[in-house]
Amino acid sequence: MPHDPSDPTRRIEPHFETEAPVSGGIAARALAARQQAMQNAPYLEGLNPEQRAAVETLEGPVLVLAGAGTGKTRVLTTRIAHILTENRAFPGQILAVTFTNKAAREMKERIGHLIGGNVEGMPWLGTFHSICVKILRRHAELVGLKSSFTILDTDDQLRLMKQVIQAEGLDEKRWTARAFASIIDGWKNRALTPDQLPEGEARGFGNGKGRKLYEEYQDRLSVLNAADFGDLLLHTITLFRKHPDILADYQRRFRYMLVDEYQDTNIAQYLWLRLLAQGNPNICCVGDDDQSIYGWRGAEVDNILRFEHDFKGAVVIRLERNYRSTSHILAAASHLIAHNEGRLGKTLFTDLADPDAERVQVANVWDSEEEARSIGEEIEALQAKGHRLNDMAILVRASFQMREFEDRFVTLGLNYRVIGGPRFYERMEIRDAMAYLRCVAQPADDLAFERIVNTPKRGLGEATLKIVHALARAERIPLTEAASRLCQTEELKPKARTSLKGLLSDFDRWRGQLETLPPGELAEIILDESGYTEMWRQDRSAEAPGRLDNLKELSHSIGEFESIAGFLEHVSLVMDRDGGPGDDAISLMTLHSAKGLEFDTVFLPGWEEGLFPHQRALDESGRAGLEEERRLAYVGITRAKRRAKIWFASNRRIHGLWQSTVPSRFLEELPEDQVEIVEQGSGYGGYGGGGFGSYGPSRFDNRDPFRSSYSTPGWQRAQKARAEAGSSGRSSGSGFAGRATLSERGRREGPKTIEGELVAKSVSDAPSQFSTGERVFHMKFGYGHIATIEGNKLTIDFDKAGRKRVLDSFVERP
């Protein structure tokens, strides 16, 4: 631990040596410290009594049940500040675990603010995984790895599993690598090593070969000196179990333990925590059982439900005072979540009286298209009243729902931002580039080698690779090693041999530059000399320029690291997405990725049976699945600070087929008093209007006279036709608001907008007047080049705004 006197954290360190004070006058000392803290601990000010209790109850197990918006992070960070200020422990004696890097970063930052200094001295604040890596690097040999082990990403895992499945001679279609990956994941989430698998489960996969495959996979990992994400926890648990001395060491070290988002822990994480807490009961878990939405990836709500049972003498503190939302929103959310049985029970409340507060709104639309249109109108109306797009979000259940909104926003010229989705480090070109770097920095990295050996094409196809593989496996040596041996022999075709030789000597040359060149520069050299950048420059496809940009960005960010190795370590654990708030834009994301965020206005579309709650959750997990879906709804509503607006459509296209839908049961579970049923301003004619305004057993029933009795495909087609006729008809009748906004922007005259929409529907395959590559101008997005054309829909790479899909009627030649 650093003891630099200039280090600002220095002044918060205790006066004692390595052991924290546990005995001898502790009571007196604690009292004195507390009194001092009460007097001059600004960080305690403004905490409500429950928060304060959560901060000050330092000894023994504590469960803080922190409802949405009740100041959970504040409690966690203040608690750490409190431990430090009261001299209960060194920074290095506090273990604080989070799930995401983002959460860890935020905590570090906020602690820094609280105690006024940096928190470099908190080495054990991080994600479960990063802390495990830290531990494993020290004791790697004890779990069959070398300290330099690499961490595989999902892509590498899949390829490895595929090899294992092939090696066992199984049918790859019947037993896919993907399925195997999720099964192994499940095993690792429950901390099951191959020998611990229950017989039934072991037989369930791969014609009864499950255990064998798992063993093989683990074996391959260890030969590669690699670990997957699950291994990081699993190996640490194994380490702790097999080496009580090492465990005792960590138990002694961690005087205080804090866990964020405890409701998201899986069994392995729970066991990991329990092992550490056995030596020292000062564990504080913070979480909200009502926000447990990750059961499908191994999270055990039971962990939080059973806390008092698992940690004897636990104190449970409930944070129910909400600082985020209006009372209407809280009432709606509370009412809904009260329908869950498996919960510890909390009721959120707020003291903030807000006479202008809007009730939660529920609106019905004919189909998803009208849903998008109507939400678009609401957004524009709010915008006109001075609300910023940054303060609004659309939260969907499934990502396919996003497309309709994107299309709509593009037509409206409304700035939007999709949160989530494929991340920077998951893009193909970035993975390829990183594979090159891995080959150079880690010569034994077979997976990286395989990935790029023939990218760009250099005549090293399957045939060559097979030979290299055979030798590598026979000799148990890395592929690069096998390749270089083969270059000495006549086994390969001359062409392949020359090419392979060239690649290997490139690797050697770059390795020689590892020490001398700055990492960013070297990365660029590697990508250039390997021909990788050239490959994309030659590529005429629309994505190529973007990929080149990404590569540039990559070598730029490598420049910020000490070494390439340091960069790789960072990336394998910190798969952060880039991009901050940026311009004013509405956020579009799934309910899952909205957890932890908040917005003034939240739009919640798609509340229909089958979609939300999702049919598959019901089918696969029954009541537990339904409850998790309900928690997801709860998360969605509680994201809203001032306005929550829920939509459900009467018809939705599912797998290409139009289906009439039933309103979500969650709508019935909202409290009548806080909810307002809205007739869409966009005019909603006769459809379903009959059921509105009057509450009853099924207040959201559309009363469509046809729905219940007709469900043949032919009838559905007829309904669809009717919907389309209806929608354009409605547009002319009541779509004036939308059109006015458009023409105010000076884009098009009103009628043309409608024409545009009609055109979009009816003659979408008419040839466009534009051609690919042409430079065009768009009112909202500026200049750009046409990437692709489908009918009258253009995909354009804008200079500033990036790639967008727009209707051709909105662009013109410059």
Add this chain to the structure above:
DNA sequence: TCATTGTGGGTTTTT
């Protein structure tokens, strides 16, 4: 080695 056709699957995602 590449382009085309066929097939299957379609919820949520972090490390």
Add this chain to the structure above:
DNA sequence: CCCACAATGA
């Protein structure tokens, strides 16, 4: 319906 991926043929 639409996308991604795998097998197939030139």
